[in-house]
Amino acid sequence: MDPQLSPDACSHHIKKETWKHTLLLSFQSLGVIYGQLSTAPLYVFGTIPEKDIASEETAFELFSFIFWTMTIISLLKYAFIVLGADDDGEGGTFALYSILCRHAKVGLLPNDRAANEVMHYEAGSPFRIKAESRARRAIEKHKSSHYLMLFLALFGSCMIIGDGVLTPALSVFSASSGLQRSLSDMSHMFSYSKSRQESISKDLKRYVPVPSACAILVCLFMLQHYGTHKIGFMFAPIVIVWLFFISGVGIYNIFRWNHHIIYAISPVYMYKFIRNVHIKSWRALGRIILCVAGSQAMFADLGHFSKKSIKITFLCLIYPVLILCYAGQAAYISKNLHVKNFNHLSESVPEHIRHFFIALSLLASAVGSQATITASFSIINQCLSLGCFPRVKVIHTSDKIHGQVYIPDINWLLMLLSLTVTVGFHDIIKIGNAAGLAVVSGMLVTTCLMSLVIALYWEKNLLESVCFLLFFGFIEASYVSACMLNFHKGAWYLVVLLIFSLTIMLAWHYGTMKKYEFDLQNKVSTEWLTDLSPGLGVSRVPGIGFIYTDIVMGIPAFFSHFITNLPAFHQVLIFVSFKSLPVPYVHPSRRYLIGRVGPKEYKVYRCVVRHGYCDHIRDTDGFEEQIIGSIGEFISVEENDFESLTSPEGRMIVVGKPSSSPDGKALIPMNDTSSNVGPASLANNETQVSPLNDITEIETSCSAPVKRKKKVRFMLPADSPKMRDCVREELQQLIDARESGTAYFLGQSHLSVRNGSDFLKRFLIMMYSFCDRNCRQPPVALNIPYAALVEVGMVYTI
Known part of the structure; x- marks a missing residue:
């Protein structure tokens, strides 16, 4: 590796x-x-x-x-x-x-080709396939062999659980x-x-x-x-x-x-x-x-x-x-x-x-x-x-x-x-x-x-x-x-246990796959968002909006649905995608892939967080600060970075390693212990907590008591003569947006089966929906404070 x-x-x-x-x-x-x-x-x-x-x-x-x-x-x-x-x-x-x-x-x-390149982009990547062989071509050609390998992996996992x-x-x-x-x-x-x-x-x-x-x-x-x-x-x-x-x-x-x-x-x-x-x-x-x-x-x-x-x-x-x-x-x-x-x-x-x-x-x-x-x-x-x-x-x-x-x-x-x-x-x-x-x-x-x-x-x-x-x-x-x-x-007991656990695994994988396919087919182009103007009644409000989505290209359908019904979005938008790669670990310095969505003046960014199947990045404190710091690094090195990926949306840069610029880091973190956490609103969200910090119970009524919570604030370097004015201005706008508040957008999917679907498909979707309702919810899994959470419900017809 x-x-x-x-x-x-x-x-x-x-x-x-x-x-x-x-x-x-x-x-x-x-x-x-x-x-x-x-x-x-x-x-x-x-x-x-x-x-x-x-x-x-x-x-x-x-x-x-x-x-x-x-x-x-x-x-x-x-x-x-x-x-x-x-x-x-x-x-x-x-x-x-x-x-x-x-x-x-x-x-x-499933992934489209562009998304696959974004997920697996790496200089000297181990993801590049080795020289073709007859056996490799035969396995890649027959889709049934792919399903057989997945079944074997899940079957073996069920046997370990049964043991x-x-x-x-x-x-x-x-x-x-x-x-x-x-x-x-x-x-x-x-x-x-x-x-x-x-x-x-x-x-x-x-x-x-x-x-x-x-x-x-x-x-x-x-x-x-x-x-x-x-x-x-x-x-x-x-x-x-x-x-x-x-x-x-x-x-x-x-x-x-x-x-x-x-x-x-x-x-x-x-x-x-x-x-x-x-x-x-x-x-x-x-x-x-x-x-x-x-x-x-x-x-x-x-x-x-x-x-x-x-x-x-x-x-x-x-x-x-x-x-x-x-x-x-x-x-x-x-x-x-x-x-x-x-x-x-x-x-x-x-x-x-x-x-x-x-x-x-x-x-x-x-x-x-x-x-x-x-x-x-x-x-x-x-x-x-x-x-x-x-x-x-x-x-x-x-x-x-x-x-x-x-x-x-x-x-x-x-x-x-x-x-x-x-x-x-x-x-x-x-x-x-x-x-x-x-x-x-x-x-x-x-x-x-x-x-x-x-x-x-x-x-x-x-x-x-x-x-x-x-x-x-x-x-x-x-x-x-x-x-x-x-x-x-x-021995029959093991077979019963196998059927139970294997059904859950296959149903979850099937539902996840169908949901992702739906997201790919119904995503909106980036031009749809960047072409929106105040003349169409869409306004920008202070603060940062984190939009969590599974796709790494385009605008997710649930967010376009939200904008259509409530024509306003934040001064800074960050589309965040977690992508699991078939490796145990991705080094923190190579984890974040940052790029722009649209022209600079729109201040819309995309952050692809790549992780291995043994990483636990979703349980890491200060995750919000890491993303904002990474975007700051992206802004400062964007013009001079030659190790970048050109995607359909523009350049994307691997961020996380120490800045090579003589001025050091673009944003300097400062601990602030006096921040207040209160009720959140789209127009002026004062909840400034990391999505991956411990969740604090917050009353959503107007009379709710204000709770104190630590946060990390950012400031620009004091002396940075080599930082251009346009870069300094964009970084300052990012800091100001952070100070105005943060909101988190999640799509709440409801899967339904088309009329006329066979019994097996209905059963798998029913099992997926049951598990989805009763397992750990995404806001909890991401440690998102409910006071700053905006969930957008959509019906996915499979």
């Missing part, structure tokens, strides 16, 4: 990562990324019915599958190959999709079941009758696992607002103790019960399993895939850490410890087929430390859920930025690592769904069946997208891409077939 587009100090990306920082991130990753992988032994063998493990040979064969599945998928695929396909340090399904959008032109949001619902329920419930068995064993120490002991066991099974699991889940989700950084430090010590404990127990079991389990790493045991396979034994593979549950978090949570830290931790600690643990458990199972609940991890722990293990497993199970929850936040944040998820509040929990986010609405929704799964199923086998399908389906989507990245982005030989797809795709497809055999035993 062009270094101009890569964030420096404000990015998660560190050019020269020190060993100290790598070790620190490795330590934190234990509590966030590897919690799920580390706690998988709690339920991998435990989700397999006891009757399906009928002999010592079966235990050896299942361990052989675990060893090679972890080696091929977790180690080879994710640690060595997929981690190399990061999108400027970001990972996940949408990171792969954004790479394809840039390098294969598969994006589906975020099921894994917390699975890991916590499995640990709680161990607690119930431990208490049941303690009851046998008392001299109760056999019937009394059976009654106690039933009561413990009914009243211990589900309530304790629910209590732990509630506590876990309540901790999420502290952010990845703090949670990583809190959870990492627990994972370290857990890893050393289970590795020690594994070594003990290997030498205590059956050291011949080491021979099971031979693929011959897998061959024996497949040779004698039948439906019941094949179903067991749907639970074995849970041994790699959490491997996808290595890639999905990449934005929270670094590739080096993730890889070092996995190779040096996670992988060898888990192999030892599974080997020890399989060794115990092979010699204890007569013991009740022999396939549960707690039974393989020596009795004198079993109670300590139960307490530790309860803590570790909560940690194990963190990886999927964090991955869900990351993937939804990416979907949101690319217009594939309804507006929700995103809180960035770190100023240094921008990939660390917390989404309150999603957090509570995941908690509710996890509790529903725990209470509704209260069966580790059924929950495991659904979780296994979620894990392997997400991995299969990653394999499909990764094969395209190898061919189109890495530009490897087509044979290498096909081999990657066939090798890993065949393995994962085999596991999918095993999971589908358990569809009626719990």
